[in-house]
Amino acid sequence: MNKKFLAVLLALVLALCISLAGCGSVAGITGDTLVLNVYNWGEYISDGSEDSFDTIHEFEAWYLENYGQPVKVNYSTFASNEDMYSKIASGAVSYDVLIPSDYMVERMRQEGMLAPLNFDNIPNYKNIDDGFKGLYYDPENEYSVPYTYGMVGVIYDANVVDEADVGDWDLLWNEKYKNKILQFNNSRDAFGIALYKEGMDVNTTDHAVWDKACDDLIEQHHLLYGLVMDEIFNLMESGEAAIGSYYAGDYLTMRDAQASDVDLQFYYPERTNLYIDAMCIPTCAQHKELAEIFINYMLSEEPAVANAEYTGYASPNRVVYESEQYQEDMGEEAMEILYPEMDDFSEMYNQYAYRNLDVETLHYINDLWENVKIN
Secondary structure (H helix, E strand, O other): OOHHHHHHHHHHHHHHHHHHHHHHHHHOEEOEEEEEEEEEEEOOOOHHHOOOOOOOHHHHHHHHHHHHEEEEEEEEOOOHHHHHHHHHHHHOOOOOOOEEHHHHHHHHHEEEEOOOOOOHHOHHHEEEOOOHHHOOOOOOOOOOOEEEEEEEEEEEEEEOOOOOOOHHHHHHHHHOOOOEEEEOOOHHHHHHHHHHHHHHOOOOOHHHHHHHHHHHHHHHOEEEEEEEEEEEOHHHHHHHEEEEEHHHHHHHHHHOOOOOOOEEEOOOOOOOEEEEEEEEEEEOOOOOOHHHHHHHOOOOOHHHHHHHHHHEEEEEHHHOOOHHHHHHHHHHHHHHHOOOOOOOHHHHHHHHHHOOHHHHHHHHHHHHHHHHHHH
């Protein structure tokens, strides 16, 4: 063969190899490591601690095995939906996967901040129960995949609280337990409880209704040990406080860590908030297809069960709650709390779920909340 022709041919082959390497894995040629940026709540994924399934590490290994290309997941956390929203809206950062709550999914969808999903890349979406589809925050099921869900309930120390006093939200206003009661330190949940207590609509724009809720919270204020968020764990587990409202999955964590002289119990009032957290892809995502593959992986049985067990929250994924091993690991009491009997989840959700309010109403509520804290 002509040496000049051979040199040209080798150069062309080398150039082709370099080009293919930059595009991913083709015929054994591997490109640079892909980076997937995931933004989630803290303590909201099985992370390998205490011999648990390490979801991120296992996804990286699974992707390499199945796609022949290394991937690095940068996993970071946010403390609230509002913090997450502000960061994304600023345009200063780029994430590929977000896991906001339902009302924030609706807001971001309406503001064009979420990308429609290609469900060809998410075949495990079939595992999501139909009761969690077509809901207000994503009515056409285009932008989100449910991750966890739950209900807000009342936690109390049965060694302190009389059984005759439990059963509804009134317990948080009971004078008998002054300085033993905790309230949410955020306007959304605190006002929601006050409105559920009064049988009022938590999604109203009527200022008079919010004024009534404000009056109830001010009336409650002198009974409180304090306004709390994550501080509720230590206070309830230690017995320093005896009554508080929080998410069902977190009650299970408190129960397992309670002191020997504490007997934590839990119930759902008749009217309460139901919420769903869902996996989404923001329009700023750099690796949308990879993000969809990650979401699909999160819906497969092993990581889905591991994440549900680790977080303690209920799962809308059938492969989770139908798993005999999961049911055995969680125990009968936990299953009854996480998956209470209800005729129709979507009907109850649509009736009681706390939705995204308009900006003017939110500003009004925030002003009222400042009055509550001052008083």
